[in-house]
Structure formats: structure tokens, C-alpha cells
Amino acid sequence: MTNEVGQNHGNVVQAHEIGSVHLTSPEPAPTALNGLRSASESFTGRVRELAELDRDGLSVVCGLAGVGKTELALRYAEGFPGGKLFVDLQDYDDERRVSPAQALEQFLTALGVREIPGGEAARAALFRTVTAEREPMLVVIDNARSAQHVRPLLPNRHRTIVTSRHRLPGLDDAHHLELGLLTAEEATALVGDAELAELCGRLPLALRIMAALRRTDPDHDWAAELRELQLDLLDDGDERSVRAAFELSYRALTEEQRRCFRFVVLIPGTTITAEAASIVTGRAEARARRLVRDLRAAHLLEPGDRFHDLVREFAGERLREQDDQETRNQAMFGLFAHFAARAEQMDAALDTPKQAEALHWFDRHRPMLLLLAFGALLMRRFHEGGRTAAALHRYLATWGHQDDLDMADTVTADAKRNLDVLPYVRLFRAETPGT
Template sequence: MAKEKSGSGAPDGRWETTESELSGRAQDVVQARDISGGVHFHGSAARTPAVPRQLPGDVRGFVNRSADLDRLDLILATETESRLSPVCVIVGTAGVGKTSFAVHWAHKVLDRFPDGQLYVNLRGYDPGRPISAEQALERFLAALEVPRAAIPTDLEARAGIYRSQLAGRRMLVVLDNASSVGQVRPLLPGSPGCLVLVTSRSRLSGLVAREGARRLSLDMLDEPEAIALIRGLVGDYRPEDDLAEVAELAQLCARLPLALRIAAERAACRPRMPLRELIADLRDESALWDALTTGDDEESDAVRSVFAWSYRALTEDAGRLFRLLGLHPGPDFGAEVAAELAGIPVSRARRLLDDLAGAHLLEQLSARRYQFHDLLRAYAIDQVRLEESPEARQEALRRALLWYLRRAAAMVRAVAPRTASVPLAGDDESFSDHATAMVWYEQERPNLLAAVRGAAEAQFSDIAWQLATCLHRVYARLNHFDDWRVTGDIALPAVRAVGGPADEAMVLESVAKMHTQSGSLPEGVRFHRAALDIRRATADVAGEIASLNGIGLAVLRAHRLAEARAHFEQTLELAVRFGDREWEGIAANNLAYALAELEDYEAAKAAHQRALAIYRELGDRGAEGDALRCASQILRGAGNPAEALFAIETALGIAQEFDNRAWEAWWLVEFGRVQVALGRVDDAIDSYHRAAVAQRRIGDRGREAVALDATGEAYRLRGQHKEAIDFHLRASAVFRELGDHWALAGALVNLADAVAESGDPAAADEHARSALTALDDFTDPAARRLRERSRARISG
């Protein structure tokens, strides 16, 4: 586990993933990317499929629409008998109640879909960015408990895993507010058993033509239903209202449920005001709107008239908060950021948010989270542009963005306390513990990404690069490569616009780590070198040490061992000259890994002992465990498996002391190799099994593949060639998708041996030839041995 200076002693192993870990053997250094499928272990460790329950709660006060509900029942009954996965597109104008209708019907048929429901608001008509198919798939795969690191970056690969996850299951998928066929098509299951409901203002004719989707068009409510909706919402407050006046109110609202609910709420809040006076107010607002517009869309005009009518009835403070919320860059929000936008106490913001939700001008998602209907957000944006000066808008937005920056910095301090962070003036935010910070991050993740974008678009370049750099510390631990890549692309031009050389080097280093962790090793080296150039030009020795080490890690992953050794030696020399003992220990231990790969065990032992002494001097138990794992590899390679056993058992004890599942999962592979060297093959299989299952849960499919390949080797030693072949095939498929030629070569040589011993020499020769091709660029001792094994297999 070669290291970066990134908090090896963190007490919670859930966050210790690949940023601070590299394999002890370069053969094992792989990174999850673009992987599908998996291995199935038998026994108690098998994973129970996730049963997501994402459907929003049923709608209060839903009125009949009985004919439309019956039509949807008929579609379900007929289509499930004759189609792979029926798709129903519910279309209609804005505010007609498409979402409420879909959710209400879905609740009626939940028992037909015992494997769960997936729901996403695609935000196709929001003023901001819609949710892309890639983003929706990431959310669905996470809900299906696919590890984050196993989620590929490209759309096609994500869609393939999604279809595999849904195969053979009965699930309901609700795709709300889709604006295009392109948003929907990748989210369609590929096998029987599932039903997809899509809501849209567009007709999505491509789905009807190509996928055979059934379209159900919702019209405005008929008059009795519209009256029933109003009566249901205000009846207890206004039982004496004249039916004709209720009908007139419904007509002024164009009989659209969104407008009807807002109007009914206002009427319910004024039980002593005659309904005819409320109608007169609304009629006046409608006349004013007619005078200001020239459009002929009666439904839209009616909705905006109701919005304006309800908005003008708000208190001054509530109205100001409503329109300022239109500046919020993300999809939802709580009282804290609302308070920042308005410059008011959180307690006051909370009361005003409740008022706005009570008036149906906001939707309440949970006890303390709110969102806009897309039409209401557009109206809020219009109002804030009309009623607030550009300076006031900029100040409000900056306050909100600075709140996200302060909270993100506090989150990093809680989850990665030893990680270098962006210095912020007046930053006194904090989280009580790691778990609280993680909950906040998961809740705010879409808003944080939107905040980086919003800061850049508003020309707040300082906030854009600082917030992005804070978030990169967490993205690295969770393998959130999509967000990391987007924010990195924003951060670089932002820091170049307003930051200094040290700031730019910090961002370049972060982008380099993203490429290295995601498997784009040449790009990782390129960005590390760019950071190195800046740091050398500005005599930033501490930064130069970090950049040299980063390059060393990238080339070690690529099994370019001579380069890795040279970079770690330079890192070590600079760390000694600079007097940084922590970096001296890191560089010495990384050098020991490179030397062990080169099979220079005496030199590796000396470097390891130097690192171990420093770690013990500094009291860094986590780093000590890493050094002991390195010692095990060196001792095993030098032919001392009994001593290696003591080292790796001590290292595993440290992993358990920290309850660090990532360390334990990876070190179990070394434990298994030591057990094989001692002839304890059955014990090794158990260790590899535990490692593979743990890596899957953590989300590192690359290291899972290493454990699978090692499992195949152990089964071959037991003479179980069929099992060995299966494990080697699965491992080699992962390595091939990763483009990791070194890891692939090792798995193919192992596969060739297993296939030959099973009695198929011709197939074994093909695997051996493929291994030779993968070995073209490698000349180290281990590569020479693999090449000799492959040639011997072919000639034999």
C-alpha cells in the first residue's frame, strides 16, 4: 500500500480508499473503471440484492381522475403479458398534475413490484441544468448497492450494469419530468418484469415509435374534479362557500391542480374573507397579467396569475426569501443556506420556509428540506430579477456560496483531519464527528456540485476553485470520479484567473490524483509534472516533494519500476534535506515497495526498516501497519514466510485496531500469499475469499480482481482446475477492461496453466500468447519469469 501524505492514521476505515493506498505489488495495482459483472461466492458471504424504496409519499387530497387511473391499470394488465418491460409516458401541460398522478397510481400497485422502486426527478424543465442519463444511472446503481468504485464513467457501460442489475427482477421505475428521449432511453430495463413510468411535458414520440411506449395524456381536471380538489383542501375551514363561486375559482385556475392547490391554500388561510372577494383579487391579478403579456397559452397565463396572486399575499420577509431562493444553484435546500441567502437568522428562515410550504409555493421533501416546483422556481427567478438589484443578487448568492465553502472545509476536517486543506479566513464551522459530516455530504452532494458551477458562472472564481479543491479530498475517498472531473475542469481556469502559483499547483495536483486513481495514468503523470514545474519555479520544496511522490505512485501503478524507484529516491532525498520526517518515512516506504517489485530485497529491507523506525517515532500506527505489510512482502519474496507471517499478522491487528476495513481487505491478500508459501492453501482460499467480498463492499473492483486471481491460483494448487479457470477468467476480464497490461499478463499466465492442466493445451497456448503480447513493455525480473512461463507453455 504505497502512500501519499493523506492521513494514514484516520480512525474510520470507511474513508480510507485508494488516495492513500497502493498495492505492495505493482502487479496488483489496479483501479476500478468501466467494470461490469462480478463473481459469485457461495455461502454466507453472498450478497442479498438491495430492495430500494425511492417512491415519494402518496399525494394528500388526490381527486378522482378515475378514468385515467383505469387506463393505466389496463396498460399494466395488457402490456405485462405481451412485452419485455412496458413503458408508459404520461404527458400533459405544466401544472396539470403528472407527477402526483404517477406517484398516486404507483402506490396503488406497489405489491406488483416486490423488488422495489426507483425514482428520479430528471428536472427536464428546471431553469437550471437537467439531470443527465449518466447522473440518473449513477444514483440508481448506488441505490441498488453497486459500489461507487464499480460504477463506470461512460453512459453505455453504466446502462449495461443497470440492465444487469434489473434482470429477472420486478421493479417499478419512475422517471419524472423528462424533457427528451435521450434522458429516458438509457434508463429503460432490458428484460421482463419491470414497469417504467415517464412523466413529461413533451410527447416523447421517439419512445412511442421505437420502444413501443404507451402514451397517456392528462388534460386539466374536469369541473367536478376541480371543485372536489378545492373542497377537499378548504372544506373544514369554509363549508359555506357557494358552489358557483368555487367553480369560478377553479376556472380562473384553469382547473390545473398546481394552481388549484395554491389558490385553495390561500382561501383556507382566510376563512372569514368571502370567497367572492378572493375571486375578485385573482381576477384583478389575471387582468394585470393579461395586460402585461401577449401569449395565447391560457393555462400558463392562469398559473402565473395564481402565482402572482399568492406571492403578493406573502409577508414582506416571506416574499423576499421566496424570490432570493430562486438564486440557489442546487435542486433543494435547508434553512441554513436559506438564511445565508436572505441574511437572516436560521430560526427565522425555518419559520418562513414553513410558511412558503404551507402556501404551496415550496414542496417539503422532509422535515428540514425543501424544493421548488420547476414553474415556481422560474417565477421566483423572474421576481428576484425584477425586485432585487444586481448588487443585492450578487451579495446574496455569494453569502450562500461561502456557506457551502465553509461547510465543505469543515467536512474535510472531520473526515480527513490530516489532509492539507484550503485556508479560509474566519472559518469557524465544524461537525461533531465523521458520521455527521458524511451525512451532510451525501445530502448536499448535488448542491455542492451546483455551487461550484454557480460560483464559476457568477465570476466568483475564488470560491469556485477553493470549493472544488475541498471537495476533491472527499471525492478521492469515495471514488466520485464524475464530480471530481467536472469540478476539476472548473477549478483550473478559476484558479488561474485569481489564484497564485501555489494555488494552481494545488489544483493541478488534485486533477493529477483524479486521473491516477481513475486509471488514466499518463494524464496523471502529465498533471503531476505541471504541478512540479510550478513548484520548482517557485522554490516550493514541500510541494516538490509531494509532486515527485505523486509521479512515483503513478508510474508504480503502471509497473514502470525503474522510474518509480528514481522518483521515490528523489522524494526521499528532498524530504531529508527539507527536514520533513513524515515525508521521509513515506518516501522510504514507497521506495521499499518499488525495490521489492524489482526483487532487490536487501535494499528494500533497508528502506522499509528506515520507514518503520520513523513511523514509530511519529506514533503513526496506521503507517506502521502499512510498513509491516510491506515487510511481509519483502520477507516472503526473500524466502522467509514464517517471519512474513508474523509481520502480516501484526499489520492485520493494526487494521482491526483502527476498524479499518479497507486496510484489512487489502492486507488479507498478502496474508493469503504468505499462507500459500507455508503450504496452508485452504486457509489462503478463506483469506482471499474474505478479501474479495470486503473489496466488493468497499467498492474497489480492481483489488477484488486481484483477490479473485489469487483465489484461482490457490484452487489450481488443490487440483480444482474448473474453479481456478473461472476465477482467472473473471479477474482477467476486469484487468482487460482497465487496460492494465501488467495485471492482465499475470492473470493470463495463471489462466494458461489452469487450462493446460485441465486438458486443453490448445486453449492454454492462446492464453499464453495473449500474455506475451501484454508483457511487451515490461523487462523487470517478474516480467521475465512470466515471459519464460508463457514461452515454455507454447513450446511444450
């Protein structure tokens, strides 16, 4: 054999005699498909939710910050028999957010792909191709904020779990699981004390922080300190903080949504109505209804348009920090004036064909109206407080709300005494015909 080499562009081996040549492919890159961390050892309950995740295709787990979405996905993954891919998109943190292209690079690297293309679309196509040839896998996409961010990461046929603080209705074919608070029994088991469980609002993140604090000093009166400090106490000084978790959700809102979130905390009672939200935000009622729905979609309001106790505390903090006292007072005065007039209007409607509409309105707003009447007296708005309480009299007396009736009549009397101006008394209509 004669070796003649002109221009060399690679390796050259020269030998006197060559018998046979064996060509081998390089060893495949190692895969990393079982590197998920385990769920917390304190994980408890969620039997129904774990069973609900045991289905083919795409599942979206959504809920309030700190409610345990990631822990639920990790606990489910522990029992999954095949390979697993995991990425935390950190989509609520502008400084740490992982783009779809970056997430795909992580996935392809874990799958053993040596040459990864540069663009997101090319990476997504390669990811679908590679996963199509594999045995069943579980893909966990954590902390997603939008369906647009998730779509490039979805394999064609493998089981996938997405966690988000938002509902992701854009993922049409997904099974949606809204993760709620722990039951009273589960929360007590986690923190070891029934009173602390309720003070933590049965929120897993708060419960785990409190459980850790209890271990440091079992004899301390943690319930008393939690009642005093609330969110200040629910921070372990390391990575876990209830306030910080809520803050990320708050930052993800638009400016208009943030303002709504702050001001609806002024509405007394448990339920935020679109009518009340319209008054405190200065928006038309249709727009206020949409803003409240946005807050519910972001899980900053619970079903029924209610605040979780800890979220209410956080909203109050943001309001006091970002809006001055005069602005807050004007919002409250607007509530007092509007609902005094509306209560009188609905009281008059009880004598008309619109009685059913008036009764529905009173039923929906009754707890808020009583608290507004009390609040008006506390803020020395005796006129509005007295008008509101007096307008409730006939409805409460006729439909059997005796305890509320006693409170309303007390407010009416207190308002009259404080005003001490006789011409106003006739406006209160304490002696309503037909009662």
C-alpha cells in the first residue's frame, strides 16, 4: 500500500501495512432523567389531588403562591416509573426567568443530545423528535406564567405537569387542577397545632415556616407572636418567605390590576362585589368586574372573590405603603356615600315590582352594609352611617335577621345622637311603614 498525502485537512496515519480498519461511533452522551429532588418530608394529604394527576397528557396545577403546587408535582413524580425532566421557569421573577429556549437546552442536554441548535423553534422541533422515540416520560414545568411560555416545551405524547399561579386557559387540551388550602386536619398535622394551623390560613408555605420555628423553641407562645407579627414572622430568613412569595405574584400584575388589588382590601366583609370594587377603584362597574376576575385568575383572590387572610394582610401593607391617607380616606368616603344611597333606593324598591331584585341586592350586600355603617361612625361620617343602617331596618325585620337588626338599629341611634341635628333625623326613617 502506498500512502501519498498532498494537502492534509485532518488526522493522517502512516503505516507500512494495514490489515483491517474498524470504525466506531462515539459513546452516546449520558442522560440525566432522574435528577428531580424529592418532595418535602413533611408533605401531607393531597390524596385526591395526586390521584387526579395520574392521567395521560397535560395537567395544569394552579393556585395561590405557597399553596404547594411544586411539592404536589414532586410527590407525584416520586411514584412515576419512567424518566423525568424538570425545569423551573421562574416566570414570576424578572431577574431569574428562564426562557423557553433555555429550558429546551436543559431538556435536550438531559436527554443526551450533543449538538443543540440555536433557535427556539429548532430546539422545540428536535425536542419533540427525540422524545417521540423514548419510553413514557414525565415532564414537569414549574412556575409558568403564560401558555405562550409553556407551548414550546410540550412533548407530543408524554405525561406533562405544569404549575402556575395563574389559570392557563390557553392550554385547551389540559386537565386543570386548582389546588386549594389544606384541610384543617392536614394543616394541623403539618404544623402540630390546630390554632397555629388556622392562624397560618392552612397555607402550606406558612405552615412549614411555622413548624420550623416551633422546632427551635417548642415552649414559646408562637400563636400570640403570630397574631402580633403576622407576615413578619412567616419568614425564615433564608429562602422561605410568605411575603416574598406574594410579592412575586403582585409584581406580575399590571399597574391597573395592582391598584385594584390594593384598594379592594378597603371593602369590608368577606366578599368583594363588582359594585363596591367600582367605587374604590374609580372604574366603571364592567371594568371593575374584569379587574376582580383578573385577580381571581392570578389566585390573589379565592373562589367567591374573597381574600385569604394572609393575602389580605399583604394587600393592606401595599396599600399603606403606596397610597397616602387622604387617598385611602376618599375611597372609604365614596363607599359610605354610594351604599347609603343604594340602600335607600333598594329599601324603596321593596314596595314595587322590583322587590325580588331589591331582596337579592340586600342578601348579597348585607354583611358589607352593616360593616360600612359601623365604619362610617368610626370615621365620623354619621350621616352616611345612619342612613345605611336605617335603610336596612325593614329588610332585616321582615326577613328575620334579628341579630343584624339589633346592630343596625343601634347604629341608627348612635348616628342620631352624634349628629344632634334634628333635621337629619327624618332622613333615617327609623319608623318605616309596614314594620
